[in-house]
């Protein structure tokens with residue numbers, strides 16, 4: 001008989017499958033719908049790009065910064081989804097011969113992440129059609145994924161939940177409420193958010209399930225690996241902030257003196273750290289799940305590491 005063995009969390013996995021089926025979308029038919037980006041509009045909202053803090057720039061220049069950051073935003077998601085998908089496929093192995101409901105939920109998660117990576121490649125190309133040449137995002141997703149996946153599953157799932165929660169927060173708090181944003185850019189992240197909501201639930205279930213099998217020594221080491229992963233993310237952000245600031249200075253149509261160039265680079269880095277590190281670390285669900293798994297001392301180690309990235 002084709003019996004399935006279920007687990008205590010089967011209902012939550014089943015709920016994710018049901019919503020995933022209901023919200024499923026197509027890149028061309030639902031998201032892009034034959035539209036193009038329009039350079040007269042902002043791509044990334046002020047709440048993420050922090051352009052009001054670029055005080056030396058004109059309104060047009062601030063909009064250009066939002067467009068550069070919007071392109072990098074799509075590329076960053078394309079980058080992290082490479083390792084997220086690989087880890088999801090890896091942990092799904094625990095369900096191959098067990099809970100088939102959990103397995104289906106994770107297979108759908110993986111399928112959606114592959115589609116998202118394709119969407120973000122398309123968005124990079126489409127934004128590129130509207131901006132001056134010279135933009136660079138020279139980070140190899142496979143090399144980054146290889147480095148991330150060399151860390152423990154606990155550390156990778158922690159980073160994954162963090163990312164998939166801040167994705168939703170960015171949409172609901174900053175992208176959706178901004179009335180001056182490109183409608184196409186807004187739709188990309190509306191549709192992305194619809195599928196990411198299930199991913200964050202599955203991350204939490206898988207992280208807790210995996211955590212239950214660890215010793216306290218394993219977990220203590222994993223906390224250090226999580227801190228190292230956040231540091232590695234910051235390394236990517238520092239390099240991309242410098243690349244994007246140089247691109248802005250080279251293509252904004254005027255001479256940018258060294259002092260202003262330094263301030264612009266610092267502005268990019270502050271925005272990227274807010275987008276990819278601090279907004280997730282402060283997410284109430286992330287804090288709640290993390291603190292339920294670690295000791296106070298481990299929590300302080302994480303906070304101390306985050307405090308150095310200001």
Ligand SMILES: [Fe+2]
Nearest residue numbers: 081113116196
């Ligand atoms: Fe995604």
Ligand SMILES: [Fe+2]
Nearest residue numbers: 113164196199
């Ligand atoms: Fe996701």
